[in-house]
Amino acid sequence: MKATLVIEHNADNKGDAHMTFTTKNIKRTLKKSIKTLSQNAVKYAENPEKDFTRNRKLPFEKVIETTLSLTGKTLYGELSEQFGIHSSSPTVSAFVQQRNKIKSTAFEDLFHQFVAETNQPITHRGYRLLAVDGSSLHVPTNPKEVDSYHQKANDSKPFNLLHLNAMYDILRKTYVDATVEKGENKAFATMVACNQSKVPTIYIADRGYESYNNFAHVQERGQKFLVRVKDSASRNGICHGLSLPVGEEFDVSLTLHISRKQTAQAKNQNLKFIAHSSPFDFLPCKTKKNEKIEPYIMDPRNQTSTRKIIVNVIQYQKR
Known part of the structure; x- marks a missing residue:
């Protein structure tokens, strides 16, 4: 057979x-x-x-x-x-x-060459659906591999751990990319950059990939994303501090102006501040105080410019 x-x-x-x-x-x-x-x-x-x-x-x-x-x-x-x-x-x-x-x-x-030969896109309503997720991999213990070597304070045995991030085509049920990176956000941006396909794509990811930088990388390539984020009550989530409706379910569009500055002028303009320690590849890490503020704009209502990003915040009732 x-x-x-x-x-x-x-x-x-x-x-x-x-x-x-x-x-x-x-x-x-x-x-x-x-x-x-x-x-x-x-x-x-x-x-x-x-x-x-x-x-x-x-x-x-x-x-x-x-x-x-x-x-x-x-x-x-x-x-x-x-x-x-x-x-x-x-x-x-x-x-x-x-x-x-x-x-x-x-x-x-070999992986990328084989994928290119066998992975002709299948679309749903005109979009290719690519899911991104990660998994930790235990590898043989080697203290010389300092990037992956972990030594806890107690008497537990040391170990080496790698983090594999993979991109999966949901409709074709095949992997289209994979990378081993220390951080999930860096891996996400790397895989998005490597995807040279012009087919309209929606990137789907869980909370580990919640990052304005990731959103920016997707939108700069003219694509879309659906990423689960932390609750607005969580202080380390990107929704914290945003003006969101009170309720268990809502679907709203927000316009955000992102800046590295935290000056009085920036606060008066209601700019969304991103710390210098946070990765954001489309703004300089450091700016002089007297320099003109040029924020990165996230606006779902005007998508003609590559400097604008779709940001839809959707919350569903837990059932």
């Missing part, structure tokens, strides 16, 4: 549409992407003048395929399944040595 992946969606409410991809076609596309990558193996070699310059049991292309095929067993067991058990099979040591010759950017480029 041929295995088939069927993706169904409602095409702009005009009827059901189906796009079918067989696993055979997907595998063929992946192999093609790996082959294309291997044609430029020198770019991904740790030592370009030496690595992968001779014919071996484990050439660049085979190392990539084998690494992607690992299922979590012992490395000896994995290699035995893929190559069999005989004198000409590659040893664990040989595989590790060959794998260490490849830069991690090879897998990153």
